[in-house]
Amino acid sequence: MKPVMLITGASAGIGAAAARIAAARGYDLALNYRSDDAGADAVAKTCREAGAEVLLCKADVADPVAIEAMYESIDTTYGRLDVLINNAGVVDQTAKVTDLTHARLRRMFDINVIGAMLVAKEAVLRLQAGGKGGVIVNISSAAARLGSGNQYVDYAASKAAIDCFTKGLSDEVAADNIRVMSIRPGLIETELHAKGGEPGRADKLAHTVPMKRKGSAEEVAQAILWLCSDEASYVTGSTLDVTGGR
Numbered sequence: 001m002k003p004v005m006l007i008t009g010a011s012a013g014i015g016a017a018a019a020r021i022a023a024a025r026g027y028d029l030a031l032n033y034r035s036d037d038a039g040a041d042a043v044a045k046t047c048r049e050a051g052a053e054v055l056l057c058k059a060d061v062a063d064p065v066a067i068e069a070m071y072e073s074i075d076t077t078y079g080r081l082d083v084l085i086n087n088a089g090v091v092d093q094t095a096k097v098t099d100l101t102h103a104r105l106r107r108m109f110d111i112n113v114i115g116a117m118l119v120a121k122e123a124v125l126r127l128q129a130g131g132k133g134g135v136i137v138n139i140s141s142a143a144a145r146l147g148s149g150n151q152y153v154d155y156a157a158s159k160a161a162i163d164c165f166t167k168g169l170s171d172e173v174a175a176d177n178i179r180v181m182s183i184r185p186g187l188i189e190t191e192l193h194a195k196g197g198e199p200g201r202a203d204k205l206a207h208t209v210p211m212k213r214k215g216s217a218e219e220v221a222q223a224i225l226w227l228c229s230d231e232a233s234y235v236t237g238s239t240l241d242v243t244g245g246r
Helices: 013-024 037-049 064-077 102-130 153-176 201-208 217-228
Strands: 004-007 028-033 054-058 083-086 134-139 178-185 239-242
Touching: 004 013, 013 028, 013 037, 013 217, 028 037, 028 064, 037 054, 054 064, 064 102, 083 102, 083 217, 102 134, 102 153, 102 178, 134 153, 134 217, 153 178, 153 239, 178 217, 217 239
Parallel strands: 004 028, 004 083, 028 054, 083 134, 134 178, 178 239
Antiparallel strands: none
């Protein structure tokens, strides 16, 4: 029986890259997305061609009812869960703290923090019930330690919360054979920069990276899949930078 992996935010970027690699490595998949039907369908098609069974789960992780419905569909389809890649997240237009609004902050934290925590909660309940444990990889950001002043301090703060949550949750569930880690991507070429109003940001800042280049979604996904594997069996509570040294 193949292991089952849930990836949130899987219609593009790092989530989509992780899905493609996971399918090639023998996982069946539940792929969550909020609105990009075409992107999700394309990722699902590629994964099915690699031999994976794929369940598409259209759900907004800012909505607790939608999260519960997503997990119910996974329970019905697979009856198990082995790995969660907790990837769904948003950024916003670059802004100073003095320009932030309550509505923007609520959106940012509802998705990036509260949603991620509730998605992880439901995964833990299933991993504990299965008795075999499993893996949760939360997707953070190098912004969590860089602060992102004059850009998006709110996004950075939300990802710092994910790092703290990762450590706390890992301590709670380690005895259940559930490993919990986070990945901090750096300057990665994904659609996220365009959504923040800076489509050329990765190219513009590549010179600030010690390796003098931007990274790819596939490079981040390879690190994620390593953490999910038995090769990382003694790793939990850790945060891994995939930043080119930045």
